Amino acid sequence: MTDDLPTPDLVRLAESHGIATEYWSFFGDRVSVPASTLRAILHAMGVDATTDAAVTAALRDADDRPWRDLLPPSFVSRPGARALPVHVADGYDVVVTAVLEDGTTRALPVPDQQPTARDVDGQRRWRVEVPIPSDLPLGWHSVHAYERPIGGGDPGRAASAPLVITPERMPAPPTRPGRSRGWGLMAQLYSVRSRASWGMGDFADLADLAAIAGSRGADFLLINPIHAAEVTPPIEPSPYLPATRRFLAPLYVRPDDIREASYLDAAGRAAVDAARGPVAATDTDAAHIDRDAVWAAKRRALETIFAVPLSPGRAAELDAFTAREGQPLQDFALWCALEEYYAGAPRPDEAWDIDSPLVADLRERLAPRVRFHVWLQWIADQQVEDAQAAAKASGMAIGIMHDLAVGVHQRGSDAWSLRRMYAPGMAVGAPPDMYNQQGQTWNQPPWLPGALAEAGYAPLRDMIRTLLRHAGALRIDHVIGLFRLWWIPAGLSPAAGTYVRYDHEAMIGVLMLEAHRAGAVLIGEDLGNVEPWVRDYLSARGILGTSVLWFEREGEGFRPPEHYRASLLATVNTHDLPPTAGYLADEHVALRARLGLLTRPVEQELAEADAERAAMLALLRDRGLLSEDAGEQEIIEALNVLITASPAQLIGVALVDAVGERRAQNQPGTDREYPNWQIPLAGPDGRAVLLDDLAANPRFTALTAAVDSHL
Template identity: 80%
Template sequence: MTDDTPTPALTELAEAHGIATSYWSFFGDRVTVPATTLQAVLRSMGVAVGSDAEITAALDDIQEEPWRRLLPASLVSRPGARVLLVHVADGHDVTLSIALEDGSWRDLPVPPQEATARTVDGAPVWRLQIPVPVDLPLGWHTVHAWQRPFGGDVNRTASAPFVITPERLPAPPTRPGRRRGWGLMAQLYSVRSRASWGMGDFADLADLAAVAGAEGADFLLVNPIHAAEVTSPIEPSPYLPATRRFLAPLYVRPEDIREVAYLTPTERAVVEAARTPVAATDDDPTRIDRDAVWAAKRLALDAIFLAPLSTGRRAELDAFIAREGQPLQDFALWCALEEHYDGAPRPDDARDISSPLVAELRAQLTTRVDFHIWLQWVADQQVERSQAAAKASGMTIGVMHDLAVGVHTQGSDAWSLRGMYAPRMTVGAPADMYNQQGQNWNQPPWLAPALAEAGYAPLRDMIRTLLRHAGALRIDHVIGLFRLWWIPAGLSPAAGTYVRYDHEAMIGVLALEAHRASAVLIGEDLGNVEPWVRDYLSARGILGTSVLWFEREGEGFRPPEHYRESLLATVNTHDLPPTAGYLADEHVALRARLGLLTRPVEVELAEADAERGAMLALLRERGLLGGEASEQQVIEALNVLITASPSQLLGVALVDAVGERRTQNQPGTDKEYPNWQVPLADGAGAAVLLDDLATHPRFVSLLSAVDAAL
């Protein structure tokens, strides 16, 4: 057997690139990462490791590379929190200035200091450490450097993004007389109205927000609305999008586009004919068919796109195009290419955005590119209206969007931003008690150096899109901004390792954009997250998350009074069955039906019964539940229980408010269960439509109970 233990030099090189060479497993074991894994990760970063000589050369290069640069690729810092490293040739001095975002300039003094030196490429280089001034304004600035020999003229210049981020975000806003807020959580695609096209859409988002706001809710959290494929089959998981920068036109309500009002009767008939078959499924409780919905909407949208725009509307579209820049053009081109090659072989050159073939197709497919640009403008306007409706209803926060961990390996971002992602790598999770082989999420990881070279613009622009018309953002798997589990192609998820990121920069960019949007940030920090990460996020004003069923203390449940203050606290999550299903052991029964149990079903049921008994006992001890209680009373008591916590935000699941039992997503399955395709229904399996929510007895009762308890 070949020894796969890494050499000391390989270990040092991996650590220098932020790659974990060992880690503590879920089961408490110290795992040494094999050499093959470290080599594969390094190669994906562009590091040659084919021989001992190459490893030694790469180690020298990673140590000397910063010294070869007058300025770093970029710097993201809180005021006064970091230092700017400047590397100056021996016998030279340097002048520094900052071009502030508002167009003004400010000199950056070089204080007296004992500089350190290193010989690089045969010549001495001095390192200066320049403190970030504490009084710099927040924003996206640029630092400039001019190097000159003593008494001579400038012989070298450099510039770099210089980003100053807030120290801490403020607490979430609240309604007058309240110290914290609460909101509704929903899977938007599942919430249909009588005007829907077979699945929930942006118009339904506005109406659902208005209904919840009228009941006292401060926010509406929905699943990610990132764009998916534009050809069948459309990926059902909102957490595996084609791009995180742009919106899903699948959620557009065609009739809400202004130009529909000016269609001829014949043209309007095309829209109505497209809607009729999918609208007939609005009260079907069995399954959402995204492919059918998109096929119908695309017919209608193609017809509406041909309607001429007024001068004012054209000006609005042109302004949108100018604001979104080249990334919008590239995304629209990707959509057009997907249509162009739908079902046909695709040449390798089409997978390279810089190839002559793609340039030729960009010109050839101009009309379809314009169509997808127009679609993004339409989607942006409809999301804007949903946030306006949320705020008009009295919500203090409004729509809370969800940011997926990453993107599909064959999606738009992976194509147009290929240099930002590690090739032959995917992201996932190491083994745990539920997934003993680990998990592979089929998403390419960011390359940290590439992000820094780009001044974190791809991350910034993604966040700006989501926060442009929202009051909050939930970040799925927020630990991914600190470190991600990389899996080399061809290896199992268990053979991966962690790769670290500059979390100060990543979190800083999010905080700056949230500050500018007056938005709240929530990081999903469930599972294997180091305590210091939660402390760090809390110190930055970023809320964590809590799920009642996961809050254990000793042999029982943690009293809600012991929860963290900096939290969005909820009873359940979309990866669990709704509470009605949980109380009925659906989480055991479903896994048993799918063959996912690793223990006998009797053991699982006994454990679930004990867990449920402990929770019911806690509710009775607190006087929240009588001796004989209905399912609805238990669900209300559970939601009232978490109002005793000091947590700054509370979330109520829409599925709990109508008695739904089916889970939206069963982890560990793909085709075995209709993940992310379950329409909203009640406990009897009857579809629940948005039009009826405002008078739905269970919905009104649960929301009223939570609102009254605050």
């Protein structure tokens, strides 16, 4: 074999494992994936493709493997939509039953059909397709099968597997009485502070922001991911590169709101106040959010409060929470304790293996710190619950809308405790496009499709269940990742990667089942290079897509909002774009010029931005939404009113636009060059905007009133 051109057998082997051997680039070119990339990805999947002989053997195994097992590792289906494949040894028939969540048993009739056969490992196997009844209830069930000898003899094999029955379609988003659709606010929670904050926005601020938005007519509040990050400095500022997607960030906990804080003695109260003082003094600083300082202060206060004995009722609540979350919570808390234990010191390789004797020993030795981090998750869960209650009490039909990051940090908790779920030596990213001509590496390990199926998709289920426990909606960042991901072998450039497909029917089904049970709305971020059929599929399942005004093009100009899809969350901008005030002032061009990110002369960039802005302003004026001498605030209001003319089921209003902020929260293509995800909320004068003053902010009240009145 050569490193450049894969053999036909290698192509067949890769494709049998869902690996794309060719694809269409952003630029319209048909790209053939080199053999070295295919072999590296196969190796990460546990498949030997190092020689021609190994490829031949692996190909034979890939063809035979489904026939070897009586049942597949797991089976996900809509009611009555698919037939369960059962592979029965020659000389036997099969008995199949389903055990439902409530403990009842249902026989699954095996049809009288002409099955197909295959000789595997010297024995003939018969493939039988067992229909899934259309009246089987939604839920997490199990299927059981055993071989019964024909004409007498010894019993054959027995097997069981998870059987997941998922909804056909999600219902339309709930709305306030008298409305057919709703709108909501979009905010970066860490940036939204009050005079009671500890230097950054927290869960108490989340409750207050939701109440303010709800009082203005909003139905939801979309916030950045609140997945847990590191517990030692430096804390990763990007909410899209978490340590885990299963558990919450204690960084957002408000210590003062913990019930036990009211039971502190004078010395304890003084310790908490002393911890808060320096970071609270930065609440009016509009320049920068220092997560490391905030967490250092909060951790001191939280340790003080943790030392207060729990009442019997509170202790019972904590015990119930701990039991419900099970071993995954214990593993995450241990990871946090290990982060502290090895802070500032090299960690031995054995400590990166959760099953090693060293980790087992440290689990015992660090038990007090493990209990502390378990307690922190309980507190975080309660405060998020309070925020959702405040959102609903304000009149919101949906409430808090969480955001699900596409992956996790390579050295984070999930990659450590669930390492068998992730592909070793691989990173998720994106192929080259006009904005990133070398492609992108996101430094996140991809899930192994086969390992997820073997686990019955429990890691995905548990992650979604946690996020939706106290929420009304979930936005899935890069939803195409549930269909295919761009895998990049270690040491290679992003351009040397390729797509790997996932069982989207299973992944989307599990997502929908958990959302159905939570009564939640699902939104998929389907911007960018997404296969058209994916958008149709999501829409058919009742999962909303995403629309950003500036990206909606038709012909030479902007697409009329009436031509948008109905199954959408429509917005003027997104967190990866500058606030509209900054966009109108060409701040996005100036920033990229300062950072050396422009690939064309700045004059050309400015001319293009001016032409784009002029086309949009002309559209607004043609519709009577804008006067000739309109200022910045009127333009922002007109843009948000414009998208209300679309049939989109949900409309999102960016909080930064509602207060006149100009600075971008995130500048794609940068790491340390720009303070991404560290910008406090500020107004057009550059001064911090606090929650205490938001309800009376003239720009905020005007914009929210304008949008609300057009729905």
